[in-house]
Amino acid sequence: MSRRLLGRIRSTAVLAAAAALLPLGSGTAAAGTAPAPVSSDYCKGVVAGQSSLPADAAAFMKAYCEWGADPDVPRYMNLFTDTGTLMDSGLPAPIGRLAIEAQMGSLLGAVDYHFQPVSAVSSADGRVVFVKARNFGTVGPESGPPGPAFDYITTHRLVLDGAKVEQGRRFWDQTELFRSLNPGLPNLFASLPAVRPAEPRTRDRLTAWNTRDSAALVEGVDDAVRLTGPGLGPQGLTGKREMRAYLERFFTRVHDLRLEPGNTVRRGPVTYREWVGHAELSKEGGTKRTITYGITERFTRDARGDVAWDLAFETLDLVADECEIGNLRRLLFPQLPECPSGA
Numbered sequence: 001m002s003r004r005l006l007g008r009i010r011s012t013a014v015l016a017a018a019a020a021l022l023p024l025g026s027g028t029a030a031a032g033t034a035p036a037p038v039s040s041d042y043c044k045g046v047v048a049g050q051s052s053l054p055a056d057a058a059a060f061m062k063a064y065c066e067w068g069a070d071p072d073v074p075r076y077m078n079l080f081t082d083t084g085t086l087m088d089s090g091l092p093a094p095i096g097r098l099a100i101e102a103q104m105g106s107l108l109g110a111v112d113y114h115f116q117p118v119s120a121v122s123s124a125d126g127r128v129v130f131v132k133a134r135n136f137g138t139v140g141p142e143s144g145p146p147g148p149a150f151d152y153i154t155t156h157r158l159v160l161d162g163a164k165v166e167q168g169r170r171f172w173d174q175t176e177l178f179r180s181l182n183p184g185l186p187n188l189f190a191s192l193p194a195v196r197p198a199e200p201r202t203r204d205r206l207t208a209w210n211t212r213d214s215a216a217l218v219e220g221v222d223d224a225v226r227l228t229g230p231g232l233g234p235q236g237l238t239g240k241r242e243m244r245a246y247l248e249r250f251f252t253r254v255h256d257l258r259l260e261p262g263n264t265v266r267r268g269p270v271t272y273r274e275w276v277g278h279a280e281l282s283k284e285g286g287t288k289r290t291i292t293y294g295i296t297e298r299f300t301r302d303a304r305g306d307v308a309w310d311l312a313f314e315t316l317d318l319v320a321d322e323c324e325i326g327n328l329r330r331l332l333f334p335q336l337p338e339c340p341s342g343a
Contacts, residue, residue: 038069040116040134054126059163061120064131068115073104080165087169089314090325092292094167110332112146113137121267128263130272130298131156139181139332152176155296155312157263157274169262169276171296171312173230175319178328185328186319188253189231192245209275209295210257214247221309229311236308253318255288256280259295269301286321 038047043065045051051058060079067075077100080086085094095103114137122129133154140147154172158165179185200216202208208216221240228236229246237243262274279293298310316325323339330336 038065038116040065040118042118042120043068043116046117046120053120053122053129054124056160056163057120057122057126057129060129060158060160060165061117061131063163065117068117068133071113071115073101076104077101078164080168081161084165085167086165087167087292089170089172089174089316090291094169106333106335111137111139111150121265121270121272123263123265123267127160128265129156129158129160130263130265130274130296131158132298135177148180150177150180153312155298157272157296159263169274169294171274171294171314173312173314174316175230175314178316178331181331182328187231188315188318189246189249192242192249193252195241195244195248198244205273206259206261206275209259212247212251212254212257214244214251217247218243224306225309226306227309227311230313230315250313250315250318253283254279254281256290257293259293262294271299273297281317283317283319283321283324289317289322291317 038044046058046061046065049062051061053061063075063079067079077097080097080100082097084100085096086100087094113135116134116136117131118134119132120129133156134151135154136149136151138146138149152172153176154170157169157171159167175185175187179187195214198215200208200219201211201213202216203219205217207213218240221243223238225243226236226238227243227246228234232246237246257277257279259275259277259279262276263272264274265272274294274296276294277292278290280288280290281293282288293314295311295313298308298312300308300310302308316328320328326336326339330338
């Protein structure tokens with residue numbers, strides 16, 4: 001691709017899309033340093049050819065792990081098909097190959113970034129893969145001193161064509177990244193409300209999310225279930241009442257959910273469910289607005305029968321308004337326009 005073409009497509013709209021996300025994984029190793037090793041235990045096994053995934057999914061995960069250890073633009077683009085698309089938090093619709101590449105060009109140098117898949121679960125045919133990954137590094141250009149450190153978890157739903165991505169979507173909480181730049185950014189779940197006992201109003205999980213029925217969502221939970229999700233930290237929480245309190249806090253800022261089923265993958269002890277659509281939401285006391293939105297759930301049953309429940313969703317739009325989010329993104333991407341005065 002010519003530099004002139006890249007220059008043309010790096011419009012303000014594309015830069016705004018770039019600032020909305022760090023994609024399936026982006027950035028580059030700091031200048032003058034050796035490539036980071038493939039260091040997650042999962043990736044060590046995958047790169048060594050020890051994968052239980054179907055052949056195409058295993059080949060993709062090997063390439064994904066190797067790219068994450070030593071990121072660059074050409075090899076990132078080689079993870080996608082020619083018509084591959086990417087969807088992420090903050091985007092109104094999936095972006096195509098030219099925008100993905102332009103986004104990568106804008107992001108390079110903004111962070112010293114490392115990406116490590118830590119688990120992957122696929123459908124039986126290997127076409128749909130859910131990947132959990134660790135993203136870490138420091139903010140700042142390659143030539144300057146290291147900036148604030150970041151370390152957060154993402155969930156990726158990938159639809160493969162052969163061993164390459166045809167459709168990618170990432171589920172994560174941008175607040176975890178931007179809090180490294182602004183430590184005062186609130187944690188929506190720092191305190192949880194008291195909740196009264198309630199009976200579930202539905203037995204359908206999609207309806208439970210769309211009607212914000214916390215009692216239905218925790219139906220069947222017992223003290224052996226551990227919930228992890230945005231704002232909870234690695235320890236998570238247990239107990240039906242505590243989980244309902246967590247969901248009710250979420251629902252105080254999410255006024256309307258209009259989700260549809262996405263992909264579901266069941267493999268061994270793990271089940272992933274994807275819910276995608278739109279949500280009307282706001283920060284506390286802020287103006288309500290509708291954005292694209294998605295939630296993933298992962299249920300894992302261990303050998304003893306205990307269940308872990310993991311949620312991935314966005315909270316940045318629940319703790320900051322559009323202008324505040326724009327100012328946060330400008331800390332990483334100064335070329336973005338400033339929020340209008342008085343907005």
